[in-house]
Amino acid sequence: MKKQQKRAGATRVLAKISRETLLWIGGAIFVLPFLWMVLGSFKTTAEITRIPITLLPEEWLINNFVEVIILLDVPRLFFNSCLIAVTATLGSLITSAMAGYAFAKLRFRGSNSAFYAIFITMIIPYFLTLIPSYLIVYRLGLINNYLAVILPGLANSFGVFMMRQFILGIPNDLLDAARIDGCSEFRIFWMIVLPLCWPALATLSIFSFMWNWQDFLWPLLVLPNKDMMTLEVGINYLQTVRSGVINYQYAMAGATIAIVPVLIVFLIMQNQIIKGVTVTGMKGGA
Amino acid sequence: MLDRRARRTLTAYLFILPVLVLLAVFVFGPVLFTFFISFFKWDFFTPPVFVGISQYVELFTQDQAFKTALYNNIWYTILEVSMTIGIALLLALGITERSNVLRVVYFTPVITSTVASALIWKYMYEPHYGLINYVLDFFTLPTSSWLLDPRTSLLSIALMDVWKGCGFYMMILLAGLKAIPSIYYDAARTDGASTWQQFKWVTIPLLKPTLLFVLIMSALGSFQVFTPVYMLTAGGPAFSSTTITFLIYKYAFNYFSMGRACAASVILTIIVLAISVFQMRMLREGGMMEY
Amino acid sequence: MARIALRNLTKRFGKVVAVNNLNLEIADKSFVVLVGPSGCGKTTILRIIAGLEDQDEGETYIGDKEVSQLEPKDRDIAMVFQSYALYPHMTAFDNMAFGLRAKGVPKKEIQERVTEAAKLLGIEHLLNRKPRQLSGGEMQRVALGRAITRSPKAFLFDEPLSNLDAKLRTRMRGELKELQRQLKTTTIYVTHDQVEAMTLADKMAVLNNGILQQYDSPGEVFESPSNTFVAGFIGTPPMNFIKCSLADNTLDAGEFVVTLSEDLASIIREKGKDSELTIGVRPQDITMAKSAADIAAPFNISATVVFAEPLGTSTILHLNVGSIPLVMETREFVTYDQLRGAKLDLQFEMDKIHVFDKNGDTIL
Numbered sequence: 038m039k040k041q042q043k044r045a046g047a048t049r050v051l052a053k054i055s056r057e058t059l060l061w062i063g064g065a066i067f068v069l070p071f072l073w074m075v076l077g078s079f080k081t082t083a084e085i086t087r088i089p090i091t092l093l094p095e096e097w098l099i100n101n102f103v104e105v106i107i108l109l110d111v112p113r114l115f116f117n118s119c120l121i122a123v124t125a126t127l128g129s130l131i132t133s134a135m136a137g138y139a140f141a142k143l144r145f146r147g148s149n150s151a152f153y154a155i156f157i158t159m160i161i162p163y164f165l166t167l168i169p170s171y172l173i174v175y176r177l178g179l180i181n182n183y184l185a186v187i188l189p190g191l192a193n194s195f196g197v198f199m200m201r202q203f204i205l206g207i208p209n210d211l212l213d214a215a216r217i218d219g220c221s222e223f224r225i226f227w228m229i230v231l232p233l234c235w236p237a238l239a240t241l242s243i244f245s246f247m248w249n250w251q252d253f254l255w256p257l258l259v260l261p262n263k264d265m266m267t268l269e270v271g272i273n274y275l276q277t278v279r280s281g282v283i284n285y286q287y288a289m290a291g292a293t294i295a296i297v298p299v300l301i302v303f304l305i306m307q308n309q310i311i312k313g314v315t316v317t318g319m320k321g322g323a
Numbered sequence: 324m325l326d327r328r329a330r331r332t333l334t335a336y337l338f339i340l341p342v343l344v345l346l347a348v349f350v351f352g353p354v355l356f357t358f359f360i361s362f363f364k365w366d367f368f369t370p371p372v373f374v375g376i377s378q379y380v381e382l383f384t385q386d387q388a389f390k391t392a393l394y395n396n397i398w399y400t401i402l403e404v405s406m407t408i409g410i411a412l413l414l415a416l417g418i419t420e421r422s423n424v425l426r427v428v429y430f431t432p433v434i435t436s437t438v439a440s441a442l443i444w445k446y447m448y449e450p451h452y453g454l455i456n457y458v459l460d461f462f463t464l465p466t467s468s469w470l471l472d473p474r475t476s477l478l479s480i481a482l483m484d485v486w487k488g489c490g491f492y493m494m495i496l497l498a499g500l501k502a503i504p505s506i507y508y509d510a511a512r513t514d515g516a517s518t519w520q521q522f523k524w525v526t527i528p529l530l531k532p533t534l535l536f537v538l539i540m541s542a543l544g545s546f547q548v549f550t551p552v553y554m555l556t557a558g559g560p561a562f563s564s565t566t567i568t569f570l571i572y573k574y575a576f577n578y579f580s581m582g583r584a585c586a587a588s589v590i591l592t593i594i595v596l597a598i599s600v601f602q603m604r605m606l607r608e609g610g611m612m613e614y
Numbered sequence: 615m616a617r618i619a620l621r622n623l624t625k626r627f628g629k630v631v632a633v634n635n636l637n638l639e640i641a642d643k644s645f646v647v648l649v650g651p652s653g654c655g656k657t658t659i660l661r662i663i664a665g666l667e668d669q670d671e672g673e674t675y676i677g678d679k680e681v682s683q684l685e686p687k688d689r690d691i692a693m694v695f696q697s698y699a700l701y702p703h704m705t706a707f708d709n710m711a712f713g714l715r716a717k718g719v720p721k722k723e724i725q726e727r728v729t730e731a732a733k734l735l736g737i738e739h740l741l742n743r744k745p746r747q748l749s750g751g752e753m754q755r756v757a758l759g760r761a762i763t764r765s766p767k768a769f770l771f772d773e774p775l776s777n778l779d780a781k782l783r784t785r786m787r788g789e790l791k792e793l794q795r796q797l798k799t800t801t802i803y804v805t806h807d808q809v810e811a812m813t814l815a816d817k818m819a820v821l822n823n824g825i826l827q828q829y830d831s832p833g834e835v836f837e838s839p840s841n842t843f844v845a846g847f848i849g850t851p852p853m854n855f856i857k858c859s860l861a862d863n864t865l866d867a868g869e870f871v872v873t874l875s876e877d878l879a880s881i882i883r884e885k886g887k888d889s890e891l892t893i894g895v896r897p898q899d900i901t902m903a904k905s906a907a908d909i910a911a912p913f914n915i916s917a918t919v920v921f922a923e924p925l926g927t928s929t930i931l932h933l934n935v936g937s938i939p940l941v942m943e944t945r946e947f948v949t950y951d952q953l954r955g956a957k958l959d960l961q962f963e964m965d966k967i968h969v970f971d972k973n974g975d976t977i978l
Contacts, residue, residue: 060417064428067486071431073454074443086452132341139338146332151339158350160599162547164568165592168360168575168585169353192345210699213666218713218760219687222334232703251436253550258576269438273554276442285446292439303434307427310434314494327668327683 071296077289078102085285101290108287109271110264111294117260118268121183122249125190126242133193133241134234137200138226142212152201158194167254174259185259186267190249196241203237204230240313243306250299268295361585371582378586389587391562392570395477396546399566403481403488403545408538411489415496416526426497430490437487441554444483445470448555470556473563480551480564488544492537499533500526539602546595567591616677616767616800617642618663623672625658625824632658634824636672640802640817645794647803649811650821651847656804659821660770663802665689676767687716692761693770696777698753700745700760707741710759724763731762734793751782758793768800775810787813808848812836820844842970845894851930851941853968854900856893865893865969869936870915872962882969894968897930900942902958915960933958 077085078101080094105111139145140152170189179185207230215225231238256267275284275291303310361378365371382389418425432440447454448469456466469479507525516524549568552558558565558573565573567587575584623636633655640646648656661667663674665686673680681689692713700709707728714724732738735755745753754774761769771790775783791814794801805811811818812832820827820835820843828840839845845853858867860882865872872893882891917933917940933940942960 056417060414060425063414064425067429067432069454070440070443070447070486071435073447074439077446085446086449132345136339136342139335143331143335143338145335148335151343154351155342155346158346160596161350161354162592162595164547164571165357165588166350166353167571168581168588169356170349171575172356173348173353188345189349192342192349194342194346197342208697208699210695210697211701213664213686214693214695214699214760215701215712216666216686217664217691217693218764219716221687222338224716226338229701247434253438254553254572269436272436272438272442276445276554288442288446292442295436295439299434299436300431303431304427311426311430311494314491327685 071300074289074292074296077285078293080286080289082284082286085289098286101286102294105275105287105290105294109274109291111268111271113264114266114268114271117183117265118250121186121190121256121267122246124183125187125249126245128187128191129193129196129245130238130242132191133196134200134204134231134238135226136197137202137204138230140197140201141204142207142209142230143222155194155197159198171258180259181262181265183260183265186249186252186256189255190245190252193241193245196245199237199241200234203234207233239309243310243313357585357588360581361589363582365581366579367581368579374582378583379590382583382586382590386583388562388565388570389567392565392567395562395564396566399477399481399548400542400545402478403484403548404538404541406481406485407489407541407545408492408534410485411492411496411537412534414489414493415500416522418493418497426494429493432487433490435487437550438554440483440487441551444479444486445555448479470564471560473560476556476560476564480548480555483555484545484548484551488541492541495537496530496533499530502533503529535602535605539598539605542598543595543602546598547591617675618768618800618802619675620659620663621673621675623659623662623669623674625655625662625667625669632824633662633669636824636826638819638826638829640800642800643798644816645791645801645803645814646817646819647805647811647815648819648821649805649808649815649847650827652806653823654821655824656806656821657772658824660693660772660802660804663768664691664693664770690764690767691770692764692766692768693772694754694757694761694774696773698745698757698774698777700753700756702745705742705744706737706748706756706759709745709756710741710763713760713764727763727765728759731759734762734796735759750778751786754778754786758790762793762797766799768802769794771801771803773805776805776807783810790814809850812848820847822847839894839968842892842894845968845970849896851897851943853894853896854940855970856895856938856940858891858893860891865891867893867938869938872967890971892970894970895962896966897941897943899963899966900940900960901963902944902960915962917958917960919958933960935960 076092076094079097079099080091080101081096081098084091084095136155140148174180174185179188211229211233212225215229220228250267251269252267253269253273257270257273260266260270272288272291272295275288360371362373362375363371364374364378414429418429450456450466450468450471453469455469459466467475470476503526507529508521511521511525547568548566549572552564552566552569553572556564558569568591571584571587571591574580574587618638618640620636620638623633623638624631625633636655636659648659650656658667662669663676665681665684669682674682676689676691700706701712704712710728710731711724714727719727728741729738732741735758737752737755737759740748740752740756745756748756754777757774775786775790778786787810803811803814812835815832817829817831818835819829822843828835828844830838835844835848839848842855846855856867858865858872860866860879862879865882915935917935919931920934920939921932923930923932928943928945931942931944933942940960
């Protein structure tokens with residue numbers, strides 16, 4: 038009897054260990070591309086394309102980074118991306134919160150239809166609106182203008198959803214008290230509702246920022262100018278920097294520049310981000 | 324002087340006005356417009372010519388690229404979704420709570436820029452000096468031309484997408500797993516169920532709604548994949564990795580065939596909507612609609 | 615100048631008529647309580663006065679102004695909620711100052727008014743705390759403070775004491791009443807607790823199903839209820855109701871009779887056109903006959919004790935007169951075992967009997 042239990046116990050431990058090992062190996066494989074990227078960003082193209090490949094760079098060429106930064110005017114691109122992402126995020130927070138508040142707490146005619154309309158927007162694929170949106174922006178003369186990216190990004194139907202859901206949880210008595218105390222609806226929104234929405238706003242801002250930062254196709258189309266483009270679009274151009282053949286040293290350096298800051302921010306804020314993802318996921322599926 | 328109810332309605336509409344206006348301008352308007360243009364032949368510079376549904380017909384009958392793209396899309400979605408969700412599920416089951424580090428590790432690709440990731444993978448896929456072939460060769464496994472081979476180009480893109488996306492779905496599945504009350508497991512265990520049986524009778528049924536949600540979300544996303552295609556293969560070689568979205572991009576912004584691009588967009592939308600409707604129906608049956 | 619008047623007020627929620635053609639005049643500086651069971655419409659009325667709900671018909675007057683079209687913030691009233699409704703992200707001070715800030719009152723004045731109110735309520739030491747750091751009673755006071763600082767034309771209270779424990783509740787009642795006297799502000803108070811209503815009100819408005827049943831001082835409501843609902847709602851234990859019919863000069867209740875004087879009988883005959891009458895008698899007005907002499911009095915009731923509830927200073931006896939149940943309250947302390955199954959002779963205090971026709975009363 039004991040021997041059986043012992044064997045069962047041993048099998049379990051063995052299973053556990055092998056599972057752990059597999060997961061960690063898998064994790065290592067996952068992280069490998071990043072490692073490779075960083076290593077590659079210090080090599081010369083000659084070294085990168087050499088066969089057999091080398092692991093560690095012969096020389097640690099910081100020059101790669103310098104050249105990329107100058108070539109693309111990375112600070113400028115960074116600024117562009119930041120400006121756009123921050124503005125679009127803040128803007129969408131406010132418009133979403135306002136709409137969310139109205140749908141959650143104000144009774145008015147047509148609220149159901151309006152909400153339904155916004156709901157439909159969530160299902161409509163990006164591509165369907167692409168061409169005319171481009172035309173509109175073109176006609177408005179906004180090509181190569183930050184607004185071309187910011188304006189469409191101000192309305193976030195998913196955001197309206199989230200905010201409405203969250204604001205529903207605010208007790209009505211609080212709002213009534215404020216109404217009696219002398220607040221206009223807007224003041225109630227600004228001084229009472231918004232502060233109480235803090236968690237939802239934080240999560241939404243993370244999502245919104247991430248989405249805006251990573252957006253590729255749209256900025257590619259409407260911000261083609263070298264000094265107006267976003268970081269993502271800029272990195273893309275590293276593919277064709279020298280005579281059609283991909284200059285991998287620059288590509289890797291550029292990729293590192295694009296990824297590392299975001300990675301650092303992520304690692305710092307990981308708890309908040311992960312919590313936000315799972316909560317939203319839960320709402321959708323469970 | 325407006326009466327109170329009217330004033331209230333007005334105030335409410337002021338609150339939702341920004342969102343509505345923006346959506347009207349950048350979503351509703353464009354949708355209608357796209358639909359409208361799809362019936363015209365238009366090259367952006369000269370006035371449009373009405374052609375009715377001929378462009379739709381052309382896409383399905385004459386346009387080889389479109390047919391290939393459609394075929395590619397279906398293949399791609401099947402590949403990518405099964406791999407992503409499969410791995411995500413395994414990861415979720417394996418990790419379950421214990422290791423925070425592991426969660427972060429697998430989630431990291433999700434938050435990295437798609438463009439940068441694509442560049443890295445492009446480099447790794449290089450047949451001669453790429454990391455992947457090097458490792459394969461090291462273990463004396465067969466190598467491939469990956470992105471340059473029409474037979475494997477789609478798969479290559481899919482692999483990158485899987486790497487990039489499965490962390491996200493793993494998180495959602497983890498949450499779904501966590502939501503299963505442990506009493507069910509306790510009950511099963513006292514009833515004498517083995518680990519596999521517990522999995523089959525407790526985990527799978529209770530995870531179903533989350534699983535379904537994740538499957539559909541992933542399918543929707545992968546059907547509309549664009550950036551990896553653009554970055555890695557530009558649709559080639561020989562249209563072997565062209566997806567519908569990439570084709571739309573090409574038609575609209577390379578060939579300036581606006582009409583045809585719009586028609587293709589409409590077709591894409593119909594397929595995607597079909598998937599979405601399917602999702603909502605499945606979720607509703609599970610009693611999930613929160614709205 | 616803050617009397618409040620409601621004229622022909624009606625409010626419907628779908629098919630349900632929550633408030634039915636209400637007419638009410640509330641005098642300036644008075645403390646009026648709206649009391650009634652859940653769903654009688656009292657909270658709805660309060661919210662209409664506050665402006666949080668719109669009425670379907672009728673007019674609301676605060677002071678001399680008709681205010682139906684005014685937003686709550688323009689009506690110059692203050693409300694205290696059952697849930698206190700304190701802004702959780704602000705300190706007690708900010709909560710109390712909120713209304714004043716919204717109206718653009720200068721900082722110095724805000725400081726003065728808030729500290730004054732805080733002093734009045736004994737919460738100065740709590741001003742820098744946030745609501746989650748306060749106890750229920752303390753939060754209640756802050757909510758009160760918030761209302762006081764506004765110096766409104768009227769206070770509206772929506773069951774403010776329901777969330778407090780019994781002891782605190784009784785104490786707060788006293789404080790509230792005293793406060794109102796000091797501040798001399800018109801107050802409308804909603805509660806479902808009739809004891810609370812009785813102790814606090816200058817005048818009570820008893821409501822049922824959206825209809826005003828009686829509007830009088832507590833004494834009047836207790837002594838001269840206008841119908842069986844009011845009579846049965848006010849007073850603990852509740853009044854006994856016994857069906858009877860008029861026969862000559864007696865009220866015949868089946869198991870016993872009550873002899874009346876000629877005058878009383880004729881009044882009843884006049885007012886109670888049909889013979890379906892109800893006798894109402896409060897448990898406190900039933901006494902045990904002490905001597906044979908008493909038995910010879912107008913009537914004589916023979917009752918059997920079913921159950922006795924000794925409460926310390928008094929005992930509540932549940933009796934049966936044949937098939938008619940009766941509840942009486944006596945000042946003597948008796949235990950159940952002492953009286954089980956005992957037969958008692960009872961009598962009613964004649965001038966405390968109420969006689970009701972189908973729905974109203976006729977005599978005191």
